[in-house]
Amino acid sequence: MNQSKKWNIESRYLAFGGLIVIFVGLVWYFRAVINSVAIAALFAYVLYPVVKFLSSRTRLSHRAAVVIVYIIAIVLLVSAPAIIVPTAVSQIRLLSQNIESLTTHYSELLETSATFMNWTFSWGQFLPDLPGVSTDMFTPLAESAFAIVSFVTKNFMWVLVILVSFYYFLLDGHRMGEIVVMIAPESHQNDVRQIMDRLRYVWSDYMRSQLAFMLAVGVMDAVAWLAIGLPGAIFLGLFTGLTSFVHEIGAIVSGVLSVLVALLEGSNFLAMSNFWFAVVVFIVYMVLTGIKNIWLRPIIVGRTVHVHPGIVFVVVIGALVFHGALAAFLAVPVLLSLWEIGKYLRCRALGLPPFPDELETKPLESS
DSSP states (O other), X not given: OOOOOOOOHHHHHHHHHHHHHHHHHHHHHTHHHHHHXXXXXXXXXXXXXXXXXXXXXSSOOHXXXXXXXXXXXXXXXXXXXXXXXXXXXXXXXXXXXXXXXXXXXXXXXXXXXXXXXXXXEEGGGTSOOOTTOOHHHHHHHHHXXXXXXXXXXXXXXXXXXXXXXXXXXXXXXXXXXXXXXXXXXXXXXXXXXXXXXXXXXXXXXXXXXHHHHHHHXXXXXXXXXXXXXXXXXXXXXXXXXXXXXXXXXXHHHHHHHHHHHHHHHOOXXXXXXXXXXXXXXXXXXXXXXXXXXXXXXXXXXXXXXXOOHHHHHHHHHHHHHHHOHHHHHHHHHHHHHHHHHHHHHHHHHHTOXXXXXXXXXXXXXXX
């Protein structure tokens, strides 16, 4: 039999371009699935060290460790709403019961007069009148928590995609790097393997920065709430630190919870009404949120992944505004991954060694 002839350079470029077009087309066609798969991959990446610890320190096989971690993670995810939703509903109902007293305080504020430099004015001149505010407006809020259950039911298939993908990422995710290496031509497999190692450093450093940020946020908020006497200050601080893992969504949830606690419980030692204490908590929380997003997060992430804090801030805010919380979380490591790949391609294009000896041991120092 005659051996097939090798393709010429034009045919190779055409085939490579065709593969790129097919890949982009597949990504576009399945774009609705990307968020679900990305969430599953992120969960698996975070929990894989636990699997590795169990399989290496015990007699459990890798699959058995995966099953144990998977079941525990699912139980925690399922039990969290079961614990939070009834508490949230009861708190919202209590808020609706006290709404009349809040409107009374607001009406009194509108009638209050103040004097400034011989000018007497009423707060009602600057604040809007709310004659239509009643408890009926807030009653539906008590039922809104159950809308979450309906939402999850309608989107059961997406939840199923996340759960199934999460399991398989946890089971075989550690092999995917070697699969990517094997796809490359044999002469380039060592390069791909070193690039994968560099990307692993990028993502592990970024995850360490997120853990450090969560700890800093938890301590900062707990100290602030203790200083003004907010009930449950330590718990609320820890909760804020945990939810800061999810950009902005966590800030909104923990902020609303803190204001509700202030509104319903008041301060432990400040002599002011619950309404005004809730206003103080809201102002303090907005200040803390600004400090965390503008200063703390960029510095912690930037120093950990060796990127200027200003770049981190712009990338995170831009991704958050245009693509949402998930994109904001992934923007920095994805950008750094593309940067590493770009540096490799630049060196190859210029005929330079892509992995100098002095960079092999600490590949991120030049970033």
